[in-house]
Amino acid sequence: MNRLSVSRDRTDIMGYDFADAIEHGTIVSELSVLVAKCLGMDEDFCNDIAIAAMLHDIGKLRLSEHLHKERSEAMVVEKMKYVRMHATFSRDIMKEHGYADNLLDMVYHHHENYDGSGYPSNISGEDIPLGARIIRVCDVFAALVSDRSYRKAFSENVAIELMIEEERHFDMKVFLAFLEVIHSDDYNRVRRLMHGDIAACVVSYYQDNIDM
Ligand SMILES: [Fe+2]
Numbered sequence: 001m002n003r004l005s006v007s008r009d010r011t012d013i014m015g016y017d018f019a020d021a022i023e024h025g026t027i028v029s030e031l032s033v034l035v036a037k038c039l040g041m042d043e044d045f046c047n048d049i050a051i052a053a054m055l056h057d058i059g060k061l062r063l064s065e066h067l068h069k070e071r072s073e074a075m076v077v078e079k080m081k082y083v084r085m086h087a088t089f090s091r092d093i094m095k096e097h098g099y100a101d102n103l104l105d106m107v108y109h110h111h112e113n114y115d116g117s118g119y120p121s122n123i124s125g126e127d128i129p130l131g132a133r134i135i136r137v138c139d140v141f142a143a144l145v146s147d148r149s150y151r152k153a154f155s156e157n158v159a160i161e162l163m164i165e166e167e168r169h170f171d172m173k174v175f176l177a178f179l180e181v182i183h184s185d186d187y188n189r190v191r192r193l194m195h196g197d198i199a200a201c202v203v204s205y206y207q208d209n210i211d212m
Contacts, residue, residue: 061089
């Protein structure tokens with residue numbers, strides 16, 4: 001297979017890195033669909049979670065507008081409050097574009113923790129929509145294995161160890177399905193995404209699905 005090299009030019013608008021956002025959304029979406037399939041969910045659910053997981057952080061676009069309008073010291077103190085608003089903004093943006101309520105619920109609750117310590121509603125257990133519980137696990141993993149401005153990416157093994165330490169945040173049935181997924185052959189395509197080789201992923205997808 002010809003491996004294409006991808007330019008990783010950054011598209012930075014008001015501090016919002018679209019390349020990073022698209023890459024993160026794609027990884028969370030791919031992982032969420034694999035976990036949903038592993039849990040035996042039907043095609044409609046898998047299609048819905050693919051979209052919700054891709055767009056779960058789109059509210060950060062609106063968040064960055066807030067962050068860049070206010071530059072006072074008070075803004076530093078209030079920053080966490082604004083960051084936590086992104087789940088609400090994501091839901092609002094998707095609602096404005098006509099997405100169905102079940103997708104809105106998956107996005108709105110993607111930072112709820114299974115033990116009720118998350119946000120924005122502090123709901124727990126089965127009260128959290130299943131799609132949100134799946135996105136939560138995949139989102140945390142995707143974030144841990146990616147570089148951030150304040151730290152380098154953790155290895156996959158360390159990321160899993162960190163998640164096990166915080167397992168009270170996750171639906172154990174979802175977390176076990178996630179562990180099964182990342183030890184499966186299907187995970188290789190997602191792993192290529194994580195290492196930034198999106199072009200190779202696209203070529204692989206077409207080779208798997210279309211006669212070339
Ligand atoms: Fe988020």
